[in-house]
Amino acid sequence: MHSLSEENYLKAIYSQTKEGVSKITPTSIAEELRNNPASVIDMLKKLSDKKLLSYDKVKGAKLTEKGNKIAVEIVRKHRLWEVFLLEKLGYSWGEVHDIAEQLEHIRHEDLADRLDKFLGYPTYDPHGDPIPDKNGKLPATKWLPLSEIAIGKKVKVVNVDDNSPDFLKYLDRQEIGLNSIITIREIQNFDKSLLVELKGKKEVYLSPEASKKIFVE
């Protein structure tokens, strides 16, 4: 069996894999878990011994099939519990995450499946994230224009609906491209432009017109 802490590492690495982070390093994991790179290295060794991931300095960390399976199960539980908290207990969008963070670690053979059934087999959680099914398969991802994404949600740019040189240059200057990871920080009241954060780096404003042309998932 794996500990709560181990599960959190697997989940962090899984989520960075999904985000398309090119190299998952001790530092990037430590940032996500808000702990120390030295601690991360200890744990990478341990998880590597357990064959749940591979790690080397050059390639970074990568989940094995076994490790991926565990991570997907946790994500599945997390998102199902979020649906439960929101739909059944009436929690708000913002409150569910922290509680689900605890609930995702509850272990019991068919708990996730029963919860899934009880909730009517939802395919997306309240944040719009896809819920893996009992075999770990994710539903087809929805593409949405950035203009329809909620504040605080982290998304990845998957398409752009305007190939004019002007627009592409605009994106380029803002350092936005395919696979950019974006988090919406604020929506300006006066003109509906978005303040977005680019994967921890800088923050830029996007006009409402631009945000309708940028598709994310």
Next chain:
Amino acid sequence: MHSLSEENYLKAIYSQTKEGVSKITPTSIAEELRNNPASVIDMLKKLSDKKLLSYDKVKGAKLTEKGNKIAVEIVRKHRLWEVFLLEKLGYSWGEVHDIAEQLEHIRHEDLADRLDKFLGYPTYDPHGDPIPDKNGKLPATKWLPLSEIAIGKKVKVVNVDDNSPDFLKYLDRQEIGLNSIITIREIQNFDKSLLVELKGKKEVYLSPEASKKIFVE
């Protein structure tokens, strides 16, 4: 904040208090938690420092008001989750305990209250145990004849509906009296007599007639 382990100690001491155990000792706690008396003593020191209980060799362990409050909250959560698992997820009587044992430690300000509301403010859990309300008050306890108690449930003798010398002598020989703690182990098919365990000590058979006259809670 208190750790998961601390919560389990408080709960164990609380449950022994309810059972009317006269003196709650390191050994009795270690038995309940399936660990070692030496470990218990470490923890009793810690919880005592935190003013969650008092402990001395002569009087044993006793929860302070503060400690009791925490224990009651955990019991409340445990029993509410049991109701949820049984009624909403369709688990059976026997399966719910282990899962609730994990769920009871989920922390969030008003989670218990929301769950309580969602479940329609139940007053008893699937085992027939009373669920403390949001102020920690227990509903009036139900008295039931021993014959109606499920296998595996631990109950306390609170009344006997026959004061004839014969019957009392019968009870005496079996070492059953007021406040005896009884767990039903088996029900014999051929004559419906009960095999009951007396607080970890011996096991005796009770006739179906006797079990109807012994009231427990």
Next chain:
DNA sequence: TAATTTTATTAGGCATGCCTAATTTTAATT
């Protein structure tokens, strides 16, 4: 009461998972 058995307690250890402070490696700048 003395001997025996059962508890309580202390001491020393261990695994887990985190930390800080070096040190080494790698990457970025000049």
Next chain:
DNA sequence: AATTAAAATTAGGCATGCCTAATAAAATTA
């Protein structure tokens, strides 16, 4: 290429919560 900055790694420590073995205290039994 040389310097500087950033990241990775190692070493040593610490708190938590458990353990076993040894000892002290208490309760039983002879």
